[in-house]
Amino acid sequence: MITDPELGGEWQTEALEPARSADRAPVRERATGGPGPRSWLWALAGAVVASAVWGGGLYAFGAPTIEPETSYRASKNLCQDFKARALSGITGDMHKKKPVNLESDHPAVYAARCGLENAGKDGVASDFYVVAQVALHKKTDPAAEFDAPDLRTLAYTGGVRTAAVPDLGERAVMNVMSGDTWLILKVLDGGVVFTVEAGASTFAETNGRPATDVDAVQAAMIEDMRELLSVLKE
Structure with a gap:
Protein backbone atom coordinates (compact mmCIF):
# COMPACT_ATOMS: atom_id res chain seq x y z
CA MET A 1 0.00 0.00 0.00
CA ILE A 2 1.37 3.38 -1.02
CA THR A 3 0.90 6.13 1.54
CA ASP A 4 1.51 9.84 1.38
CA PRO A 5 4.89 11.12 2.52
CA GLU A 6 4.78 13.03 5.78
CA LEU A 7 5.25 16.76 6.02
CA GLY A 8 6.98 17.29 9.34
CA GLY A 9 9.91 18.90 11.07
CA GLU A 10 10.65 22.16 9.29
CA TRP A 11 7.98 21.51 6.64
CA GLN A 12 10.52 20.90 3.88
CA THR A 13 8.87 20.82 0.49
CA GLU A 14 11.57 18.49 -0.83
CA ALA A 15 9.63 15.73 0.93
CA LEU A 16 6.64 16.35 -1.30
CA GLU A 17 6.33 13.80 -4.07
CA PRO A 18 4.70 14.46 -7.45
CA ALA A 19 1.24 13.04 -7.80
CA ARG A 20 1.22 9.92 -9.98
CA SER A 21 0.06 10.56 -13.51
CA ALA A 22 -2.17 7.47 -13.29
CA ASP A 23 -4.23 9.26 -10.66
CA ARG A 24 -4.91 12.23 -12.91
CA ALA A 25 -7.93 12.32 -15.16
CA PRO A 26 -7.27 13.52 -18.73
CA VAL A 27 -8.04 17.21 -18.98
CA ARG A 28 -7.81 19.90 -21.59
CA GLU A 29 -4.83 22.16 -21.03
CA ARG A 30 -5.38 25.77 -20.08
CA ALA A 31 -3.56 28.32 -22.16
CA THR A 32 -2.64 30.17 -18.98
CA GLY A 33 -0.97 27.13 -17.38
CA GLY A 34 -3.37 26.90 -14.43
CA PRO A 35 -6.02 28.81 -12.51
CA GLY A 36 -5.17 32.15 -10.99
CA PRO A 37 -5.80 33.01 -7.35
CA ARG A 38 -9.18 34.62 -7.90
CA SER A 39 -10.49 31.67 -9.92
CA TRP A 40 -10.15 29.23 -7.01
CA LEU A 41 -11.09 31.83 -4.40
CA TRP A 42 -14.69 31.83 -5.62
CA ALA A 43 -14.80 28.25 -6.94
CA LEU A 44 -14.83 26.92 -3.39
CA ALA A 45 -18.34 28.29 -2.87
CA GLY A 46 -19.52 25.84 -5.53
CA ALA A 47 -17.83 23.01 -3.68
CA VAL A 48 -19.85 23.85 -0.56
CA VAL A 49 -23.12 23.67 -2.48
CA ALA A 50 -22.13 20.50 -4.35
CA SER A 51 -21.23 18.73 -1.11
CA ALA A 52 -24.55 19.64 0.47
CA VAL A 53 -26.55 18.60 -2.60
CA TRP A 54 -24.77 15.24 -2.86
CA GLY A 55 -25.25 14.50 0.82
CA GLY A 56 -28.85 15.65 0.60
CA GLY A 57 -29.49 13.33 -2.34
CA LEU A 58 -28.41 10.29 -0.36
CA TYR A 59 -30.47 11.44 2.60
CA ALA A 60 -33.58 12.06 0.50
CA PHE A 61 -33.44 8.64 -1.16
CA GLY A 62 -33.25 6.88 2.18
CA ALA A 63 -29.73 5.50 1.82
CA PRO A 64 -28.41 3.80 4.98
CA THR A 65 -26.58 6.34 7.13
CA ILE A 66 -24.35 6.14 10.17
CA GLU A 67 -24.25 9.46 11.97
CA PRO A 68 -20.58 10.38 12.43
CA GLU A 69 -19.22 11.51 15.76
CA GLN A 80 -14.75 35.58 13.05
CA ASP A 81 -13.53 32.15 14.11
CA PHE A 82 -10.70 31.93 11.55
CA LYS A 83 -8.18 34.57 12.61
CA ALA A 84 -5.42 33.73 10.08
CA ARG A 85 -2.86 35.23 12.46
CA ALA A 86 0.16 33.33 11.13
CA LEU A 87 -0.72 33.96 7.49
CA SER A 88 -1.33 37.64 8.25
CA GLY A 89 2.22 37.80 9.58
CA ILE A 90 3.38 36.93 6.06
CA THR A 91 0.84 38.69 3.89
CA GLY A 92 -0.33 41.65 5.92
CA ASP A 93 -3.63 41.74 7.81
CA MET A 94 -5.98 39.31 6.05
CA HIS A 95 -8.98 40.89 7.81
CA LYS A 96 -8.20 44.44 6.72
CA LYS A 97 -10.40 44.09 3.65
CA LYS A 98 -14.01 42.97 4.14
CA PRO A 99 -14.16 39.16 4.46
CA VAL A 100 -16.62 37.06 2.46
CA ASN A 101 -18.56 34.81 4.83
CA LEU A 102 -21.02 32.09 3.74
CA GLU A 103 -22.96 29.32 5.49
CA SER A 104 -25.04 26.46 4.12
CA ASP A 105 -27.23 24.50 6.54
CA HIS A 106 -28.56 21.22 5.18
CA PRO A 107 -29.88 18.12 6.95
CA ALA A 108 -26.84 16.20 5.69
CA VAL A 109 -24.02 18.78 5.87
CA TYR A 110 -23.50 22.10 7.60
CA ALA A 111 -20.85 24.07 5.73
CA ALA A 112 -19.21 27.39 6.54
CA ARG A 113 -16.79 29.29 4.34
CA CYS A 114 -14.61 32.37 4.76
CA GLY A 115 -12.80 34.17 1.94
CA LEU A 116 -9.99 36.58 2.84
CA GLU A 117 -7.59 38.72 0.86
CA ASN A 118 -4.85 41.07 1.90
CA ALA A 119 -4.51 44.73 1.03
CA GLY A 120 -1.49 45.91 -0.90
CA LYS A 121 0.64 48.91 -0.10
CA ASP A 122 -1.98 51.17 -1.68
CA GLY A 123 -4.62 49.66 0.59
CA VAL A 124 -6.60 48.39 -2.39
CA ALA A 125 -4.70 45.91 -4.56
CA SER A 126 -4.63 42.33 -3.28
CA ASP A 127 -1.98 39.75 -4.07
CA PHE A 128 -2.65 37.04 -1.47
CA TYR A 129 -5.88 35.09 -1.01
CA VAL A 130 -7.01 32.63 1.68
CA VAL A 131 -10.14 30.50 1.86
CA ALA A 132 -11.15 28.52 4.95
CA GLN A 133 -13.98 26.01 5.00
CA VAL A 134 -15.55 23.73 7.61
CA ALA A 135 -18.00 20.96 6.67
CA LEU A 136 -19.84 19.17 9.50
CA HIS A 137 -21.29 15.92 8.17
CA LYS A 138 -24.48 14.98 10.02
CA LYS A 139 -25.55 11.77 8.29
CA THR A 140 -22.52 10.01 6.81
CA ASP A 141 -18.87 9.62 7.77
CA PRO A 142 -16.68 11.72 5.44
CA ALA A 143 -13.64 9.45 5.98
CA ALA A 144 -14.57 7.28 2.99
CA GLU A 145 -14.34 10.23 0.58
CA PHE A 146 -11.49 12.13 2.22
CA ASP A 147 -8.91 10.64 -0.16
CA ALA A 148 -10.97 11.37 -3.27
CA PRO A 149 -9.03 13.75 -5.56
CA ASP A 150 -10.17 17.33 -5.79
CA LEU A 151 -11.37 17.93 -9.35
CA ARG A 152 -9.81 21.39 -9.37
CA THR A 153 -6.38 19.97 -8.58
CA LEU A 154 -6.82 17.23 -11.19
CA ALA A 155 -7.49 19.95 -13.74
CA TYR A 156 -4.38 21.87 -12.74
CA THR A 157 -1.99 21.26 -15.62
CA GLY A 158 1.13 22.19 -13.69
CA GLY A 159 1.04 19.15 -11.40
CA VAL A 160 0.37 18.58 -7.70
CA ARG A 161 2.62 17.47 -4.84
CA THR A 162 1.01 15.84 -1.82
CA ALA A 163 2.30 15.18 1.70
CA ALA A 164 0.73 13.94 4.92
CA VAL A 165 0.80 16.39 7.83
CA PRO A 166 1.32 14.68 11.21
CA ASP A 167 -0.38 15.51 14.51
CA LEU A 168 -3.23 17.49 13.00
CA GLY A 169 -6.73 16.12 13.50
CA GLU A 170 -7.37 12.49 12.67
CA ARG A 171 -5.65 12.85 9.31
CA ALA A 172 -4.30 15.78 7.30
CA VAL A 173 -2.75 16.32 3.86
CA MET A 174 -1.08 19.27 2.15
CA ASN A 175 -1.37 19.76 -1.60
CA VAL A 176 1.06 22.12 -3.32
CA MET A 177 0.44 23.09 -6.94
CA SER A 178 3.29 23.48 -9.38
CA GLY A 179 4.76 26.96 -9.04
CA ASP A 180 4.31 26.84 -5.26
CA THR A 181 1.78 29.68 -5.21
CA TRP A 182 -1.40 27.67 -4.57
CA LEU A 183 -1.62 25.39 -1.52
CA ILE A 184 -4.46 23.37 0.01
CA LEU A 185 -4.42 21.96 3.55
CA LYS A 186 -7.21 19.50 4.31
CA VAL A 187 -7.92 17.94 7.72
CA LEU A 188 -10.28 15.14 8.71
CA ASP A 189 -11.37 14.81 12.34
CA GLY A 190 -14.38 12.63 13.05
CA GLY A 191 -17.34 13.85 11.04
CA VAL A 192 -15.75 17.20 10.17
CA VAL A 193 -13.55 18.19 7.22
CA PHE A 194 -11.54 21.40 7.53
CA THR A 195 -9.87 23.10 4.56
CA VAL A 196 -7.53 26.07 4.28
CA GLU A 197 -6.36 27.26 0.87
CA ALA A 198 -3.74 29.92 0.24
CA GLY A 199 -2.70 31.43 -3.05
CA ALA A 200 -0.74 34.39 -4.34
CA SER A 201 0.28 35.90 -7.64
CA THR A 202 3.84 35.57 -6.34
CA PHE A 203 5.71 34.95 -3.09
CA ALA A 204 8.40 37.40 -4.16
CA GLU A 205 8.47 40.89 -2.69
CA THR A 206 5.54 42.86 -4.08
CA ASN A 207 3.19 45.69 -3.11
CA GLY A 208 5.21 46.33 0.02
CA ARG A 209 4.89 42.68 1.12
CA PRO A 210 8.28 41.11 1.86
CA ALA A 211 9.36 38.00 0.00
CA THR A 212 8.57 34.65 1.58
CA ASP A 213 8.80 31.00 0.55
CA VAL A 214 6.47 28.04 0.29
CA ASP A 215 7.85 26.47 3.49
CA ALA A 216 6.85 29.53 5.51
CA VAL A 217 3.38 29.60 3.95
CA GLN A 218 2.81 25.92 4.71
CA ALA A 219 3.91 26.38 8.32
CA ALA A 220 1.59 29.39 8.70
CA MET A 221 -1.35 27.46 7.21
CA ILE A 222 -0.78 24.60 9.64
CA GLU A 223 -0.55 26.97 12.60
CA ASP A 224 -3.74 28.79 11.61
CA MET A 225 -5.53 25.49 11.01
CA ARG A 226 -4.49 24.23 14.43
CA GLU A 227 -5.89 27.41 16.02
CA LEU A 228 -9.17 27.03 14.11
CA LEU A 229 -9.62 23.45 15.34
CA SER A 230 -9.01 24.67 18.89
CA VAL A 231 -11.54 27.52 18.54
CA LEU A 232 -14.30 25.25 17.23
CA LYS A 233 -13.60 22.38 19.62
CA GLU A 234 -16.52 21.76 21.96
Whole structure:
Protein backbone atom coordinates (compact mmCIF):
# COMPACT_ATOMS: atom_id res chain seq x y z
CA MET A 1 0.00 0.00 0.00
CA ILE A 2 1.37 3.38 -1.02
CA THR A 3 0.90 6.13 1.54
CA ASP A 4 1.51 9.84 1.38
CA PRO A 5 4.89 11.12 2.52
CA GLU A 6 4.78 13.03 5.78
CA LEU A 7 5.25 16.76 6.02
CA GLY A 8 6.98 17.29 9.34
CA GLY A 9 9.91 18.90 11.07
CA GLU A 10 10.65 22.16 9.29
CA TRP A 11 7.98 21.51 6.64
CA GLN A 12 10.52 20.90 3.88
CA THR A 13 8.87 20.82 0.49
CA GLU A 14 11.57 18.49 -0.83
CA ALA A 15 9.63 15.73 0.93
CA LEU A 16 6.64 16.35 -1.30
CA GLU A 17 6.33 13.80 -4.07
CA PRO A 18 4.70 14.46 -7.45
CA ALA A 19 1.24 13.04 -7.80
CA ARG A 20 1.22 9.92 -9.98
CA SER A 21 0.06 10.56 -13.51
CA ALA A 22 -2.17 7.47 -13.29
CA ASP A 23 -4.23 9.26 -10.66
CA ARG A 24 -4.91 12.23 -12.91
CA ALA A 25 -7.93 12.32 -15.16
CA PRO A 26 -7.27 13.52 -18.73
CA VAL A 27 -8.04 17.21 -18.98
CA ARG A 28 -7.81 19.90 -21.59
CA GLU A 29 -4.83 22.16 -21.03
CA ARG A 30 -5.38 25.77 -20.08
CA ALA A 31 -3.56 28.32 -22.16
CA THR A 32 -2.64 30.17 -18.98
CA GLY A 33 -0.97 27.13 -17.38
CA GLY A 34 -3.37 26.90 -14.43
CA PRO A 35 -6.02 28.81 -12.51
CA GLY A 36 -5.17 32.15 -10.99
CA PRO A 37 -5.80 33.01 -7.35
CA ARG A 38 -9.18 34.62 -7.90
CA SER A 39 -10.49 31.67 -9.92
CA TRP A 40 -10.15 29.23 -7.01
CA LEU A 41 -11.09 31.83 -4.40
CA TRP A 42 -14.69 31.83 -5.62
CA ALA A 43 -14.80 28.25 -6.94
CA LEU A 44 -14.83 26.92 -3.39
CA ALA A 45 -18.34 28.29 -2.87
CA GLY A 46 -19.52 25.84 -5.53
CA ALA A 47 -17.83 23.01 -3.68
CA VAL A 48 -19.85 23.85 -0.56
CA VAL A 49 -23.12 23.67 -2.48
CA ALA A 50 -22.13 20.50 -4.35
CA SER A 51 -21.23 18.73 -1.11
CA ALA A 52 -24.55 19.64 0.47
CA VAL A 53 -26.55 18.60 -2.60
CA TRP A 54 -24.77 15.24 -2.86
CA GLY A 55 -25.25 14.50 0.82
CA GLY A 56 -28.85 15.65 0.60
CA GLY A 57 -29.49 13.33 -2.34
CA LEU A 58 -28.41 10.29 -0.36
CA TYR A 59 -30.47 11.44 2.60
CA ALA A 60 -33.58 12.06 0.50
CA PHE A 61 -33.44 8.64 -1.16
CA GLY A 62 -33.25 6.88 2.18
CA ALA A 63 -29.73 5.50 1.82
CA PRO A 64 -28.41 3.80 4.98
CA THR A 65 -26.58 6.34 7.13
CA ILE A 66 -24.35 6.14 10.17
CA GLU A 67 -24.25 9.46 11.97
CA PRO A 68 -20.58 10.38 12.43
CA GLU A 69 -19.22 11.51 15.76
CA THR A 70 -18.06 15.08 16.06
CA SER A 71 -16.64 17.17 18.85
CA TYR A 72 -16.78 20.50 17.00
CA ARG A 73 -19.44 23.18 16.99
CA ALA A 74 -20.93 24.66 13.84
CA SER A 75 -19.37 28.01 12.99
CA LYS A 76 -21.99 30.70 12.50
CA ASN A 77 -19.40 33.16 11.22
CA LEU A 78 -16.22 31.46 10.09
CA CYS A 79 -14.50 34.76 9.34
CA GLN A 80 -14.75 35.58 13.05
CA ASP A 81 -13.53 32.15 14.11
CA PHE A 82 -10.70 31.93 11.55
CA LYS A 83 -8.18 34.57 12.61
CA ALA A 84 -5.42 33.73 10.08
CA ARG A 85 -2.86 35.23 12.46
CA ALA A 86 0.16 33.33 11.13
CA LEU A 87 -0.72 33.96 7.49
CA SER A 88 -1.33 37.64 8.25
CA GLY A 89 2.22 37.80 9.58
CA ILE A 90 3.38 36.93 6.06
CA THR A 91 0.84 38.69 3.89
CA GLY A 92 -0.33 41.65 5.92
CA ASP A 93 -3.63 41.74 7.81
CA MET A 94 -5.98 39.31 6.05
CA HIS A 95 -8.98 40.89 7.81
CA LYS A 96 -8.20 44.44 6.72
CA LYS A 97 -10.40 44.09 3.65
CA LYS A 98 -14.01 42.97 4.14
CA PRO A 99 -14.16 39.16 4.46
CA VAL A 100 -16.62 37.06 2.46
CA ASN A 101 -18.56 34.81 4.83
CA LEU A 102 -21.02 32.09 3.74
CA GLU A 103 -22.96 29.32 5.49
CA SER A 104 -25.04 26.46 4.12
CA ASP A 105 -27.23 24.50 6.54
CA HIS A 106 -28.56 21.22 5.18
CA PRO A 107 -29.88 18.12 6.95
CA ALA A 108 -26.84 16.20 5.69
CA VAL A 109 -24.02 18.78 5.87
CA TYR A 110 -23.50 22.10 7.60
CA ALA A 111 -20.85 24.07 5.73
CA ALA A 112 -19.21 27.39 6.54
CA ARG A 113 -16.79 29.29 4.34
CA CYS A 114 -14.61 32.37 4.76
CA GLY A 115 -12.80 34.17 1.94
CA LEU A 116 -9.99 36.58 2.84
CA GLU A 117 -7.59 38.72 0.86
CA ASN A 118 -4.85 41.07 1.90
CA ALA A 119 -4.51 44.73 1.03
CA GLY A 120 -1.49 45.91 -0.90
CA LYS A 121 0.64 48.91 -0.10
CA ASP A 122 -1.98 51.17 -1.68
CA GLY A 123 -4.62 49.66 0.59
CA VAL A 124 -6.60 48.39 -2.39
CA ALA A 125 -4.70 45.91 -4.56
CA SER A 126 -4.63 42.33 -3.28
CA ASP A 127 -1.98 39.75 -4.07
CA PHE A 128 -2.65 37.04 -1.47
CA TYR A 129 -5.88 35.09 -1.01
CA VAL A 130 -7.01 32.63 1.68
CA VAL A 131 -10.14 30.50 1.86
CA ALA A 132 -11.15 28.52 4.95
CA GLN A 133 -13.98 26.01 5.00
CA VAL A 134 -15.55 23.73 7.61
CA ALA A 135 -18.00 20.96 6.67
CA LEU A 136 -19.84 19.17 9.50
CA HIS A 137 -21.29 15.92 8.17
CA LYS A 138 -24.48 14.98 10.02
CA LYS A 139 -25.55 11.77 8.29
CA THR A 140 -22.52 10.01 6.81
CA ASP A 141 -18.87 9.62 7.77
CA PRO A 142 -16.68 11.72 5.44
CA ALA A 143 -13.64 9.45 5.98
CA ALA A 144 -14.57 7.28 2.99
CA GLU A 145 -14.34 10.23 0.58
CA PHE A 146 -11.49 12.13 2.22
CA ASP A 147 -8.91 10.64 -0.16
CA ALA A 148 -10.97 11.37 -3.27
CA PRO A 149 -9.03 13.75 -5.56
CA ASP A 150 -10.17 17.33 -5.79
CA LEU A 151 -11.37 17.93 -9.35
CA ARG A 152 -9.81 21.39 -9.37
CA THR A 153 -6.38 19.97 -8.58
CA LEU A 154 -6.82 17.23 -11.19
CA ALA A 155 -7.49 19.95 -13.74
CA TYR A 156 -4.38 21.87 -12.74
CA THR A 157 -1.99 21.26 -15.62
CA GLY A 158 1.13 22.19 -13.69
CA GLY A 159 1.04 19.15 -11.40
CA VAL A 160 0.37 18.58 -7.70
CA ARG A 161 2.62 17.47 -4.84
CA THR A 162 1.01 15.84 -1.82
CA ALA A 163 2.30 15.18 1.70
CA ALA A 164 0.73 13.94 4.92
CA VAL A 165 0.80 16.39 7.83
CA PRO A 166 1.32 14.68 11.21
CA ASP A 167 -0.38 15.51 14.51
CA LEU A 168 -3.23 17.49 13.00
CA GLY A 169 -6.73 16.12 13.50
CA GLU A 170 -7.37 12.49 12.67
CA ARG A 171 -5.65 12.85 9.31
CA ALA A 172 -4.30 15.78 7.30
CA VAL A 173 -2.75 16.32 3.86
CA MET A 174 -1.08 19.27 2.15
CA ASN A 175 -1.37 19.76 -1.60
CA VAL A 176 1.06 22.12 -3.32
CA MET A 177 0.44 23.09 -6.94
CA SER A 178 3.29 23.48 -9.38
CA GLY A 179 4.76 26.96 -9.04
CA ASP A 180 4.31 26.84 -5.26
CA THR A 181 1.78 29.68 -5.21
CA TRP A 182 -1.40 27.67 -4.57
CA LEU A 183 -1.62 25.39 -1.52
CA ILE A 184 -4.46 23.37 0.01
CA LEU A 185 -4.42 21.96 3.55
CA LYS A 186 -7.21 19.50 4.31
CA VAL A 187 -7.92 17.94 7.72
CA LEU A 188 -10.28 15.14 8.71
CA ASP A 189 -11.37 14.81 12.34
CA GLY A 190 -14.38 12.63 13.05
CA GLY A 191 -17.34 13.85 11.04
CA VAL A 192 -15.75 17.20 10.17
CA VAL A 193 -13.55 18.19 7.22
CA PHE A 194 -11.54 21.40 7.53
CA THR A 195 -9.87 23.10 4.56
CA VAL A 196 -7.53 26.07 4.28
CA GLU A 197 -6.36 27.26 0.87
CA ALA A 198 -3.74 29.92 0.24
CA GLY A 199 -2.70 31.43 -3.05
CA ALA A 200 -0.74 34.39 -4.34
CA SER A 201 0.28 35.90 -7.64
CA THR A 202 3.84 35.57 -6.34
CA PHE A 203 5.71 34.95 -3.09
CA ALA A 204 8.40 37.40 -4.16
CA GLU A 205 8.47 40.89 -2.69
CA THR A 206 5.54 42.86 -4.08
CA ASN A 207 3.19 45.69 -3.11
CA GLY A 208 5.21 46.33 0.02
CA ARG A 209 4.89 42.68 1.12
CA PRO A 210 8.28 41.11 1.86
CA ALA A 211 9.36 38.00 0.00
CA THR A 212 8.57 34.65 1.58
CA ASP A 213 8.80 31.00 0.55
CA VAL A 214 6.47 28.04 0.29
CA ASP A 215 7.85 26.47 3.49
CA ALA A 216 6.85 29.53 5.51
CA VAL A 217 3.38 29.60 3.95
CA GLN A 218 2.81 25.92 4.71
CA ALA A 219 3.91 26.38 8.32
CA ALA A 220 1.59 29.39 8.70
CA MET A 221 -1.35 27.46 7.21
CA ILE A 222 -0.78 24.60 9.64
CA GLU A 223 -0.55 26.97 12.60
CA ASP A 224 -3.74 28.79 11.61
CA MET A 225 -5.53 25.49 11.01
CA ARG A 226 -4.49 24.23 14.43
CA GLU A 227 -5.89 27.41 16.02
CA LEU A 228 -9.17 27.03 14.11
CA LEU A 229 -9.62 23.45 15.34
CA SER A 230 -9.01 24.67 18.89
CA VAL A 231 -11.54 27.52 18.54
CA LEU A 232 -14.30 25.25 17.23
CA LYS A 233 -13.60 22.38 19.62
CA GLU A 234 -16.52 21.76 21.96
